[in-house]
Amino acid sequence: MNKRNIKVEKVSSVIExxxxxxxxxxxxLNAVCIAQTPLSPHELLNTLLQIERNMGRVRTIRWGPRIIDLDxxxxxxxxxxxxxxxxxxxDAHNRTFVLEPLCxxxxxxxxPVMGKTVRELLEDLRRRR
Structure with missing residues (x-):
């Protein structure tokens, strides 16, 4: 990502x-990062999809096996x-594998929609499960 105008600033631990x-x-294996970029949201999406393709990702089954998934x-x-x-x-607020490393x-x-912190969202999710 750093080679593609996406400056990674912080990376979480990897969780299984x-x-x-x-x-x-x-x-x-899941992790999240915080990054800075001058890319627009659509440019960023296209860049992430290109990174996935370059790493060998082929989309077949929705939520199926994959070598990488960048969101x-x-x-x-x-x-x-x-x-x-x-x-x-x-669906981020429903995914422990997103909220735990992000927290x-x-x-x-x-x-920005729910008006809650990541910590609060994770606590809410844990209470629901």
Whole structure:
């Protein structure tokens, strides 16, 4: 990412989790990062998709096995809902594998739609489970 105008500033620990969605596959390794970029949200998405392709990702089964999956969870406090891109990620608040590592590096980051911090979202999710 650093070679593609995405300056990674902070990276969480890697956590291992059960697969999400399609469950008949190996466990996942998950991490999040905070990065700065002059790229627009769509340019960033296209760049991340290109990185995935370059690493050998082929999209077949939704939520199926994959070598890498790069998502935009937040983009500053932007709220965007378009056919090909939704920010904040529409299901991030329901995913422990997103919230746990994000809470490690940005617990006070506020979800621009829900108005809660990442820490609060993670606590809410744990209470629901």
């Amino acid at each position: 989790t059960e697969p999400y969605g399609y469950e008949d596959q190996p466990r996942f 935009i969870v937040f983009y500053e406090d932007l709220v965007l809902s378009e056919e090909d891109l939704i920010i904040p990620h529409p 490690e590096i940005a617990p006070d980051l506020i979800h």
